[in-house]
Amino acid sequence: MMPSLTALLCLGMSVGPSIQVQSGTLPKPRLWAEPGPVISLGATVDLWCAWTLGAQQCHLLKEGISVPWRTQTFEMPMNTTKFSIPSMTEHDAGRYHCYYNSSAGRSEPSEPLELVVTGVHNKPRLSALPSPVVMSGKTATLQCGSLQKYDRFILTEERGAKNSWTQNSQRGGLRGQVQAMFRVGPVTPSHRWTFRCYGCYRIQPQVWSEPSDTLELVVPGTLPKASFWAEPSSVIPPSKPVALLCEGTLDTQEYYLDKEGWPVNWDRQTSAAPMSRTKFSIPSMRANDAGRYRCYYRTPAGWSQPSEPLELVVTGVYSKPSLSALPSPVVNLGENITLQCASQRGFHRFILTEEGGDKRSWTLDSQHNRGNFQALFTVGPVIPKHNWTLKCYGYDKKNMQVWSEPSDALQLLISGQSRKPSLLTQQSPILAPGHNLTLQCRSDLGYDTFALSKEGAGDLPQHPSRQPQAGLFQADFFLGPGKRSHGGRYRCYGRRNHSSEWSAPSEPLDILIPGQLTATPSLSVHPRPPVSSGENVKLLCQSQNPMDTFLLYKEGAADCPLHLRSEPRAQQSQAEFSLGAASLDLRGTYWCYASQNSTPYLLSQPSDTVDLEVSATHVQDYTVGNLVRMGLAGVVLIVLGILLFKDQHSQSTTQDAAMM
Template identity: 25%
Template sequence: MSVLVVSLLFWGLSLGPATKAAVFLETRPSLWAEAESPLEPWANVTLTCRAYQGSLDFQLFKDGVAQDPVHLFGVEHQFHLGAVTSETQGLYRCRTGMGDGWTEFSNLVEVSGADSLAPPLLSAEPVSWITLGFNTTLVCQGGLRGVTFLLRQEGNDEFLEVAEAPKDTKASFLVHRAGNYSCSYRTHAAGNPSKPSATVSIEELEAPPPPALSFKRETSAFLRPGVRVSFLCVAPLSGVEFQLQRGETKLLLSMSSTSPDRVFFHMDTVAPSESGLYTCRYQLRGGHMAWSVDSAPVELQLSDGTLPAPVLELQPSSSPAPGELVRLLCHAPRAGLRFSLEREDKRGPRVLGRLSPAGAVAHFELRDVSVQDSGNYSCVYVDPAPPFAGSARSEPVELHVDGPPPKPKLRPLWQGAVTPGRDAVLRCESPLSDVTFELLREGEVVTSPVYPATGPGADLVLTYVGPQHAGNYSCRYRSSWPNPLLSELSDPVELQVAGE
C-alpha cells in the first residue's frame, strides 16, 4: 500500500530587491491535494486545480507530460486519483485555459510512496534576517490540506512550534532569534512527521543590510548646473522610511514612489556645491528598527564647462587585438583634479570610471578588450575645490576592436539524468557585461531573454521537465549597447530525462 506525499514548490523567477515588491496580477492557477481520510491519506486522493478566474479548460500534467484536458466552465476542477499506486505517484501541475490560450503552470504537487513523506517547502518572508525591533516569518508550505505543520530549530530535538492548517496548505511561524530552521508536517496526531524541509538560515544583524542607490536616468559623469536629478533608493523589504544623505548631511527633498520598497528623491536644480558622494538608508516606519547600513555611495559631479578641455590619448593603438590591455590617458593642465572617462552611446555619454590622480594625468585601463569595447571615448575633469569649476569634454577618440565576441560557456546545475517533473537549470556565463542570455535546443530558442541579476552569467531554467525536453542545449548572448552584437553558440550540453 502507498502513502500520499505532497510537497509544494513555487515556480517562477527569483526576484531581486529592485523588483520583488512590484505589483502584479497573479494569473496562474493553484493546485492542492485532498484526502478522504487523514488517517489513511493514501487511500482516496483528489487533486484540485483552481483557476484565477472562470475557465473553459482544465489540464493536469504528470511528470512533465500532459494528460487529456477537461472542457468545462468553472473556477475549479477536481481530478480523482483514487488510491495512490506506482502508476499515480509523481510530480503534478495543472493549467487552465480560456479563448486566448493556456495559463502558465500551477505550483508543483508531489505524490510519492509509502516509505517516506516528501518534505514541504520552507521560506523566509519578507527577509532571512532579524534585528532589534524587527522579526521575520517562516512559511512552511505543503500541498495537502488539513495537515499539522511542525517547526524545528537546529540543535533542539523538540519541535519549536506546531501549527494546524485545517483549510490551508501552509502555516506561518514568527521567528525571534537567529538559527537554522526546518519544518515538516503530519496528517494526524499519531502519524509520523514527513521528511524535513531544506534548512533556512536566519541571521541576526546589528543593523539591517544596505539598500541600493542609483541615479534614475542620468548616465553622464558630470552634469550641467541647473539640471534636475533624481536618485532611486531600493530596500530589501517594504513598509520602510527612507533617508538620503550627502556625506554626513541628511537631506530633505521631495520624494515619490512607484512601489512600497523604493523611493525617488528629486533635486530640481542642482548647483556645483552639491557635488559629492550620496548614500541612502531605511528603517521601519515608526522608528522601531535601527537605521540600516548605508548604501554604496553614488557620486554626483557637475561641470560648468568653463575650464580648458583635456586631451585623451589611447595606448598602444586605436585598433588593438581582442584580449589586449588598452590604456586611456586623460591629460589636464594641472594636478589636483577629479577625472571621468565616458563612452558615447545612443542615449549620450555614459560614465565608465572616475579617478583622482596625484598628478595631471589620469590613467584609465580597459582589460581584455573585445568588440563590445569599440566606440568613441572622451574624458572631462572638475576642480573638487570651490567654486567647483569643470572642463569641457575632450575631443573623442575612437577605439575599434575586430573579431567576434567571446563564446559563452554553458554548464548544467544538476548531475546525471533529470527526474521527470523537476526543473533543469543551466548556467550561461559570458566574459562581457550588459548582455542578455538565451537558451537554445537544436538551434531553436526555448527561453525568453534573461538579464543577469548579478555576476557574469545567468541561470536559464527549463521548468517542469518531461521526456520532450531531452536533447542538446546551447546558449548565446546579445547586446545592444554600446554596439549591437550576437555571440556564437556555446558548446552543447546534453539533457537526459530519467526513465527514457
C-alpha cells in the first residue's frame, strides 16, 4: 500500500531549475498516479491528467527539465489522458505538473505530483522503543536508523489514513549509524498501527531506499490473557528445537509473540480461519533466542491482555559447574541438606534445579571463596515423595536466560530406619596400588538394590542385588585397580521395592592407599625379641617427617589397623602401640604407616617389617612348675585328711571307754 504524500516531503526538497510555465487562463487540470505516487524500482506507474474542457494537447512537465517531458496530441478533443512509465527508475522520480491546450487557450499548471521510486538504497531498520507493545492511550517512540548516511528518514503508516512523517537524520547511538525518532499516538486498541520507514538523500529527495520491515504496534485490550507454555521444556540445550504454544479463544484470528527488550516484532501467526491455538517454533535454540516472552491473541473484538511471562533458557553456553553435597549425598529422612554449586568462572548467580517430580528450582547469588565462585543451597526437609535428583547451572546478570552446561546430576540418598547391611572387602583394607578393589554389600533382608556411598563423593553407584545362597542378598561394587582416588570411608545402603527410602547405613569401611606420601617410618619392638611370655610388648613407629597419625598392621589380620595419634618427640613424630602381655596370639609380622590429617586415607611408604617372637620354653617351665605345685598341694591335702580321720577315731574310742 502506498502512502499519501500530503505531508511526506518538506518544502524546498526539489533541486535544479524550476519549470517556467506560462500562466494560462483555463482552469488547472488534476494530476495523479496509479497505483500511487510511491513506486518500487522496476514497477509500472501511470500518471493521469484530467480537465473539464475538451483539449487538443496535453503536456507532462518534470521539474528540472526546461521542456515538456512528454506531450500527447489528440485528433478529437479529450478531457483526460495517461502517461505510462513501464519500468520505474531513479531517473523517473521527481516532481511533475501537467497542463493542456485547447482552442480557448492554455490552462494553468496542475498542482505538483511527487513521484517517488523506492528500493534504490539499502533498507533501514525500524524499531519501537522500548517495545512494540504499547498500552492504550500512550505515545510510542519509533526509531528509523541505518548505517548508510541518509539525510532524511520518512515514516509511513501502512493502514488507515496512511499518514506519513519526515525527519532529518541525526547521529545514532551505534557507531556509524544515523537515525530519526518519530513519536506517534496516542494509540488505541481499535486501530491497527502498522508502519514502515525509508531513507533518502537531500540531492535526490524522491529516490528512497527499500522499505524497512513492517512494524506493528500491539495495543493490549481487555480480553482474557492467553495460556502460554513451552514444549518439551523452557530450559533447552543449544541447537535443540523448542515450541512455544499460545492458546486463545475459538474466534482468534491472530497471535503475536513478544520478546521482552526486543524493539521489533518477534513473531506473529495469522489465519483466514479462526484458530484457538498456535505454535511458534524455534528449530535450533541459540543464545539470541533466550529471554522472557509473552503472547497475545486478537479477535474481532481486539487484542487480549498479555499472557504470563515465560522464561526461555538456553543452556550449555559456558562450562559446567560442580555440584556436591556437604558432607555427603546421604541424608536422614526429614532432615535438611546443604548442596554446593561451584565454578572457577565468575558467575553472578547459580540456580539449582530438581530433575523430574515438581521440577522445583532455587537461585542464589554467588560468593567468592579461595579462587572459586560458589553458592550453598539448603534444601529440605527431605521426604520420600520427591525424586531428589538435582543439577545446577551458573549464569551472568546481564544474560539471565543464558546458562552454563548443567553440572553432573547429584542424587540424594534418603537413609531410613530399616536394618543396616554389612560392607566388607575380600582384600585387605590397605590396598596396594594396582590391585583390584571390590566392595561387597550384603544383608539377610530382601533388599533388591544396594547403593555405595563414599564420604566427600557426589556419586552413589547402585547395583541390583543377587542371591549367592538362600537368605543372603548382596551386590558387588567393582572399583577397578587401586589408585589414589579410591582412598576414603565407605558405607552402603539397601532398599526394597524400588522405594525412595533406603536402609540405615552400614558400619563404615576405610580403604587406605599406601605409598602416597614420600615419608617412610621405622618400627621397633620393646623389649627386643624374642619376648618372654607375659612380658608387656610395645611397638614404636617413628618418622623424621611431621606426621599426624600412625597405623600398625599385622600380616594376615582381619581387623582394621590400629590407629594412634602422633606424639612429637626429639624433632620427630612417633606413636607407641602397647600390645599388653606377650602371648602366642601376638606372634607375627608387623609394619606401620604414617598419614596426615589433610589426607587421612593416603598413607606413607610401609616401614620395614618386624617379626614378633614369643618364647615358648618359658611357657612350658611355668606349666611344669604349676603341675608340681598342684601335685604337692594334693599330697598335703591327703595327709591332712588322714590325720583328721585318725584324730576323730581316737576321740570316739576314748568316749566309749569312759561310758563303760
